[in-house]
Amino acid sequence: MLITQLKNREAIDALISGTCFIVNCHGCGEVSFPAAEAQALQAELASQGKVTGILTTDYICSPENMKVNLESRRSEIDEADMVLVFSCGVGVQTVAGYLEDKKVCAGCDTYRLPGFQGVTPLEYDCEQCGECFLNLTGGICPITACSKSLVNGQCGGAKNGKCEVDPEMDCGWERIYRRLEQLGRLDLLKRPVQLHNYATDDEVYKQNN
Amino acid sequence: MKVTELFRKGEFVVTAEVGPPKGCHLEGVVEEAKEYLSGLSAVNVTDCQSSVMRVGSLATCKVLKDAGLNPIYQLTCRDRNRIALQSDLLSAAAFGIDNVLCLTGDHTKLGDTPQAKPVFDLDSVSLLSTIKTLESGYDIAGNELVGDPPTFAKGAVVSPCSDSVDAQLSKMERKVMAGAEFFQTQAVYDTERFISFMEKAKQFDRPVQLGIVLLKSAGMASYMNKSVAGIHVPPDMIAELKADKEKTKAGITGVEIAARIIRECKPYVQGVHIMAMGWESKIPMLMELAGL
Structure with a gap:
């Protein structure tokens, strides 16, 4: 099981520049999704004229399914300055991977719960590690794409773009750097030092309240 | 003695690397360091280099300091979480060790204990900022330290001849930003590439020490080209190593090449860091040939 939790309001406001197209995933029964809170937030954003469209669907982790869904809403996506995804980390990565030239952001953090973990037979991987880094890394997860799960940039171990641990594996941070370069968002690498918070969702809740 | 003080005074800072042994006897390391390295500005002590389990960097720093050398404590994030790293930094300060080189560290899979859990709770960047926090009198959980806070000369590394040099510059x-006050580089053989890197790194206004690894054989050079990140030994250097096998075996060719690299790059750097890897006895000859 996993639980997706809305990022706090300031974090979401800070993400939104201009207008956004919203994707909600109500896919798998293994996910506890904050549907009511997400809906209230999205209604508010829509009333401010910041939303070009809302797509609520299931299993956005399936690339084929996602492609059909996104293409059916292409004009609203093109019209928007960014895409805001409310799903687990896999869903955000699938959308970001498909819409390579678009700013794609995560509206949720994903935490682990005991039990069945859902079915995501994909290259995209989410460790449900809590506070999501995807908004700083162009939609490529540094936790799963980097052998050391580094959150502050590449180590000195990549050779010809390949990881020191596995010569078959692309250096995750090299991919992130290239994606941010493509998006014109290298400024994200100048953000303050990141620390991975290993607290669970209820511990984070306690820390923040 | 903080190496940052030496840079500030305008000293050309020459350091070398000491690799602690796989065992608990440090007399050999101390004797060797006293014989060949005592004239240097400082001595780096590696932290389970290449993810091979050895006696600790901190203990080795302490005995070298007691023997009159100036140690730089290399600290990696591979084997310790943020509690242990902060604790070891306080231990270093308690021993009067005031130079730290912050590294992410090689992955555990590369060493002699691939079964080990890789930690990487922090990384080189967050380790640097953690030291800054400790220096402000708090730990990174926000709890106050007792007494005067520690202070360190905070060093970091960069790989100037990496094939993704723009990503390396961004990391630098x-x-x-996180608090690095000086840099040591990965081994340099391609001086042109290095100099063009330094033109870009100038903007950060931090002293940089040129990294030197003595070439022991053509085989070693080819191996590094194939397997070691950020290292490119040009073909003419490999040919030079092959040309006179006896001279190469005696270490003379490797030292001559290193001296040439140092002389070419010297105008662009504030120091040199020598990784002799067992050839510490060649360092005095290198210093002389390089005019240091």
Whole structure:
């Protein structure tokens, strides 16, 4: 099981520049999704004229399914300055991977719960590690794409773009750097030092309240 | 003695690397360091280099300091979480060790204990910022330290001849933002590439020490080209190593090449860091040939 939790309001406001197209995933029964809170937030954003469209669907982790869904809403996506995804980390990565030239952001953090973990037979991987880094890394997860799960940039171990641990594996941070370069968002690498918070969702809740 | 003080005074800072042994006897390391390295500005002590389990960097720093050398404590994030790293930094300060070189560290899979759990709770950047926090009198959980806080000369590394040099520069900038006060580089053989890197790194306004690894054989050079990140030994250097096998075996060719690299790059750097890897006895000859 996993639980997706809305990022706090300031974090979401800070993400939104201009207008956004919203994707909600109500896919798998293994996910506890904050549907009511997400809906209230999205209604508010829509009333401010910041939303070009809302797509609520299931299993956005399936690339084929996602492609059909996104293409059916292409004009609203093109019209928007960014895409805001409310799903687990896999869903955000699938959308970001498909819409390579678009700013794609995560509206949720994903935490682990005991039990069945859902079915995501994909290259995209989410460790449900809590506070999501995807908004700083162009939609490529540094936790799963980097052998050391580094959150502050590449180590000195990549050779010809390949990881020191596995010569078959692309250096995750090299991919992130290239994606941010493509998006014109290298400024994200100048953000303050990141620390991975290993607290669970209820511990984070306690820390923040 | 903080190496940052030496840079500030305008000293050309020459350091070398000491690799602690796989065992608990440090007399050999101390004797060797006293014989060949005592004239240097400082001595780096590696932290389970290449993810091979050895006696600790901190203990080795302490005995070298007691023997009159100036140690730089290399600290990696591979084997310790943020509690242990902060604790070891306080231990270093308690021993009067005031130079730290912050590294992410090689992955555990590369060493002699691939079964080990890789930690990487922090990384080189967050380790640097953690030291800054300790220096402000708090730990990174926000709890106050008792008594005067520690202070360190905070060093970091950069790989100037990496094939993704723009990503390396971006990481270097993050390290500067996080508090890095000086840099040591990965081994340099391609001086042209290095100099063009230094033109770009100048903007960060931090002293940089040129990294030197003595070439022991053509085989070693080819191996590094194939397997070691950020290292490119040009073909003419490999040919030079092959040309006179006896001279190469005696270490003379490797030292001559290193001296040439140092002389070419000297105008662009504030120091040199020598990784002799067992050839510490050649360092005095290198210093002389390089005019240091």
